[in-house]
Amino acid sequence: MTELTDLGVAAIRDGVRSGAFSARDVADAFIVKVSKAKTLNAFLVETPDHAIAAADAADAARAVGETLKPLAGVPIGMKDLFCTKGVASTAASHILEGFTPPYESTVSGKLWDAGAGMLGKLNMDQFAMGSSNETSHFGNVISPWRRADGGNAPLAPGGSSGGSSAAIAARLCPAATGTDTGGSIRQPAAFTGIAGIKPTYGRCSRWGVVAFASSLDQAGPMARDVRDCAIMLEAMAGFDPKDSTSLDLAVPKWEAGLSGSLAGKRIGIPKEYRVDNMPAEIEALWQQGIDWARDAGAEIVEVSLPHTKYALPAYYIIAPAEASSNLARYDGVRYGLRDLPDGANLQDMYAATRAAGFGDEVKRRIMIGTYVLSAGFYDAYYTQAQKVRTLIARDFERAWESCDLLLTPTAPSAAFALGEKSADPIAMYLNDVFTVPSSLAGLPAMSVPGGLDKAGLPLGLQIIGKPLDEQGVLNAGLALEERAGFVARPEAWW
Template sequence: MADITDLGVAGLRDGFRSGAFSAREAAEAFSAKVSRAKALNAFLVETPDHALGQADAADRARAAGEEPKPLAGVPLGIKDLFATRGVATTAASHILEGFTPPYESTVTQNLWNAGAGMLGKLNMDQFAMGSSNETSYFGNVISPWRRKDGSNAPLAPGGSSGGSSAAVAARLCPGATGTDTGGSIRQPAAFTGISGIKPTYGRCSRWGTIAFASSLDQAGPMAQDVRDCAILLEAMAGFDPKDATSLQLDVPRWEANLSSDMKGKRVGVPVEYRVDNMPEEIEALWRKGVEWMRGAGAEIVEVSLPHTKYALPAYYIIAPAEASSNLARYDGVRYGLRDLPDGAGLQDMYAATRADGFGPEVKRRIMIGTYVLSAGFYDAYYTQAQKVRALIARDFEQAWEKCDVLLTPTAPSAAFALGEKSADPIAMYLNDVFTVPSSLVGLPAMSVPGGLDKQGLPLGLQIIGKALDEQSVLNAGLAIEERADFKARPEAWW
């Protein structure tokens, strides 16, 4: 049999059910691999006991003749944004260093209820703010991929879910949770040659997930392929009365209804996504994706999303504004870091704690957000950005009159070297140019690997769908996956 750690979510689930291996064997194999991969810095905390505990419970249930749970035998990695009872949860920040929640996030509880185990907590950009995993207080995650030029320059795994993408690509875990505020599932998935889906806003509960921008944040799965994403999303999703934005809808059977047949479907190609200075390799992959869709039976239509060029500026007003509000709770009083200089008063303690506890990018976004919400500027910035958001939503509604899904590149480049863009926040923000519009509107969107660039690095294609139509997104992703036949994997150096 092939190495257990080469198996994805479906392979582990089905292998366990068939008796090919025990859940404990799978948990031990992945835990051992995690412990040997310190060079990637993907895991902040390793929790083999949790994975083995869930595995032993699955093995006992199978021995007793009980029906296996949906994710029995499947150990996962959990992004450090999800609160995990009794296990450190820091959002990769200094201000929450040492914080151990006494409660479990709804998404992770749903996964444990489905039988999954936890291999550990995954590194990320601090408070999910970043596109390269360089803002983590606990050091960069390093992509398992390397350029073919022999330079061995450490590459960004994307962000903010960089630990998740690196761990799945390196086969340290079969799947992982991610969160996506402006592209933080899709962009890292594209950078590391895996699949990841951001569902419709409200599909997955935000309760127990550390907030960045509450009207944008949404949890989703990252895994080796489309089927694995569908399996994980079914377990993660569902109504939660503790989250006022949670959708009170039944969870569809996304895996059972997977189909790569695109006959009768119309695939839109938005003209505005052809941005200046986009590499020819990305353009060529996009054209190839269009042909793959046509080959799957879809009709290709050109559509216009005229307000796309305003999406990124609007996002970088709305998201920091919400972050400024959400991160006000970290004051050194209730939990986390407390920096109390000698003779300091309350205001001094607030200032010292936040100055020491937040990293430069988090401070930058808090200051931007506080500024655009301040008296005299609220209407000029925040109100205008919300109006632009409404116009972008209208663009998508008009596009849906002509097509069922949209096909675009996921990111404007392949993975870049760590440090290449960190000195230029604007260059870093441009990584999200293709992913932000669907986030502003709360639409489901997915990245699937489509090929490699000339340096041998993965490139992704993005499918955007109508609200609540994850099935069409997954199906289109499967059609691309089958035709791209992406089998490339990073060579182990770690």
């Protein structure tokens, strides 16, 4: 018999509805699995009571013949960037250590309203700043994957949603929330062999999500497969009057609309994504993805996104600039850490609190952001980066004249060893080279696993869609998923 923890969202939902097993059985199985996997450091806080309460509510509703909620019986993980009422929410930073919100983020509230239970809060890069989950104040997450070529160095699970990706890949939860600013759902999904989608900017509310870069941050689901992502996204999305950037649109029935056929669709292959020194395995996977899309009925066309080469430098001006503004609120006055040296004045307290509370990467980005927003440099850097962002968005608009979707690799490599790139911020930033352009344009984009590299590590393919075309992105993801037949999973060593 298949273990309950091997089941995904759809299988758990359907099994609870049919009575094949109880929601409590599912919750108990995952709670035990989480408690035995502390080596991975994926969970910062475990909340078994929350998962059990939701499971018992689902079982009670079924017992009296009530219609079950969409996610009844499904326990999930919650990235620690989402504020959860009465449960510590720290953004993996010392400056928020011990902070317990008296309110619930809109996205997490929607998931609880849909019947989901919470297994715990997931580790992440501090304030979502990182690509390897090594910037967390509470220690790095370790990927459940290991190289099959004899190398057993601990691997990065990707970032910033590394706790989410590791927990799903290790079967500690069937799905989890993530946030994506420049690729923080898609890159970790690719590194750990799972699926993840960043919806159109504004599809999911940002209210109650600790802010990094407000014009880029977007919540999205991470799960075992495309169908599970569609189910999760339906529960997470929707208009929120508390978020001024929220889109006032009805939530489509993405799961019901899933189709693996791409007949009549044109898939664009952007020539600028063939970057210098691209590994042969990434190039081969990309070509395999093109062949799969063609097999699914798509027409393949080459397109040009000429300003792609400027996306990464523009992003690393805009995102730190917004971060420097958003993180100014952490000053030791209202909540979180307060470092008050003897005889200190208010200015001393600000400086001491922020010096002690923020990690090195957060400090680096705050300083970059403050610099590019300062008098004399604002126009030279920030204004120019915003102009480049506009040009990048126009590139995509022109591409849509000749295609419906874009297909690219998700990341320029498979997972790397922890510590391998942490001493070189530029090398770390280059992990986002394929994911940043669609983030700057606010487009929906998804990563699905496509295969393994020669060391036996997962590689991902990325689908980018037109604004609000999550259905097209999900369908293309399903088409690739069906043809890839990816069933590899890490062998339990933790």
